[in-house]
Amino acid sequence: MKILLIGASGFIGRNLSGVLRQAGHDIVPVxxxxxVDVSLMRRSEQWLPWLRGVEVVINAVGIIGESGGQGFAALHTEAPVALFDACLAAGVRRVIQISALGADTRAASAYHLSKRAADDYLRSLDLDWWVLRPALIYGRGGASSEMFQRLARLPIVPVIGDGRQPLQPVHIADVVATIVACMTSEQARTTLDIVGNEVVEYAHWLQRLRLAQGYRQGGVLHLPLWLVLLGAWAGQVFSPMLRTENIRMLVTGYRASPNSWNAFLGRRALDFSPALLRANAVEALSGQGSVS
Ligand SMILES: NC(=O)c1ccc[n+]([C@@H]2O[C@H](COP(=O)([O-])OP(=O)(O)OC[C@H]3O[C@@H](n4cnc5c(N)ncnc54)[C@H](OP(=O)(O)O)[C@@H]3O)[C@@H](O)[C@H]2O)c1
Structure with a gap:
């Protein structure tokens, strides 16, 4: 299949490319x-040349914080809307949109709202669409995954307040396997939350990451929310992940049932293990059968 992959250089994009290339697919990376700066691709005519001969469009572009010319509205909403219109005009029916857990009726942050706006638009079109909403993704090479691993290695593990914020981390291989299944599934026009089998509290997740990296269980430093928010505000110049809004999303703690997604995929999420933390999608899926 010829696949247009937007966000091909990212964590999801790289892992997906690895698995798709191994299966012999032809990827047009963006x-x-x-x-290509996608934030400048906000008119559908700009996308049309990219769609020639394409059978599947996968949108895995995104940012976790706004910076410079990079805004949520342009990148998460306006460019994808133009892309989806172009798909309709060009007769490319199969569109897979990577959204995020929490980009639903609970959405309150600019990140989630900008994602949901594109999701809603796609859902209104006569296309074979999928909207996939992954939880926090772990595995080798993910920026947020590696930031949490670094935090977990500190002499004392820092947590926000009581550290009981719920997470449902899911491995990159499960996200990639779902996208691959969507490429040929007959069950289009579907929204799926891609979440781990269990809800893990934030402090517990960091301890799990710590043990998986060969460290002993560590002491915990409970930081008040106001101090973490202040630290994120001060540190935002160093990393787009350090945004007060991202801390608030973490504290909100989105969760969802894995049932619909498990039924679609035909299995549960991979269970966490130290080996999985270090694995990319190709490695993790190599024991799970081939991708076609
Ligand atoms: N990782 C997670 O835990 C997670 C969980 C839930 C949802 N998601 C969502 O899934 C999507 C992909 O996540 P990810 O982890 O793969 O993110 P990532 O590693 O940060 O990759 C983001 C991708 O978007 C591209 N991009 C950013 N700004 C761009 C621009 N102006 N023009 C063109 N491309 C641009 C990046 O490429 P360049 O920098 O080369 O331009 C990269 O390919 C995002 O929408 C994210 O919100 C991720």
Missing amino acids: SRHHG
Whole structure:
């Protein structure tokens, strides 16, 4: 299949590319790394040349914090809307949109609202669409996954307040396997929350990451929310992940039932293990059968 992959250089994009190439698919990659600034692609005519001969469009572009010319509205909403219109005009029916857990009726942050606006638009179109909403994704090479691993290695593990914020981390291989299944599934026009089998509290997750990296269980430093927010505000110049809004999303703690997604995929999420934390999607899926 010829696949247009937006966000091909990212964590999801790289892992997906690895699995798709192994299966013999033809990928047309789009990202700034590949010479295209998607935030400037806000008219459907700009997308049309990219869609020639394409059978599946996968949108895995995104940012976790706004910076410089990078805004949520342009990148998460306006460019994807133009892309979806172009798909309709060009007769490319199969569109897979990577959204995020929490981009639903509970959405309150600019990140979630900008994602949901594109999701809602796609859902209104006569296309074979999927909207996939992954929880926090772990595995080798993910920026947020590695930030949490670094936090977990500190001499004392810092947590927000009581550290009981709920998470449902899911491995990158499960996200990639779902996207691959959507490419050929007859069950289009579906929204799926891609979440781990269990809800893990934030402090517990960090301890799990700590043990998986060969450290002993660590002491916990309970930081008040106001101090974490202040630290994120001060540190935002260093990392787009350090945003007060991202701390608030973490504290809100989105969760969802895995049932619909498990039924679609035909299995549960992979269970966490130290080996899985270090694995990319190709490695993790190699024991799970081939991708076609
Ligand atoms: N990772 C997670 O835990 C997680 C969980 C839930 C949802 N998601 C969502 O899934 C999507 C992909 O996540 P990810 O972890 O793969 O993120 P990532 O590693 O940060 O990758 C983001 C991708 O978007 C591209 N991009 C960003 N700004 C761009 C621009 N102006 N023009 C062109 N491309 C641009 C990046 O490429 P360049 O930098 O080369 O341009 C990269 O390919 C995002 O929408 C994210 O919100 C991720």
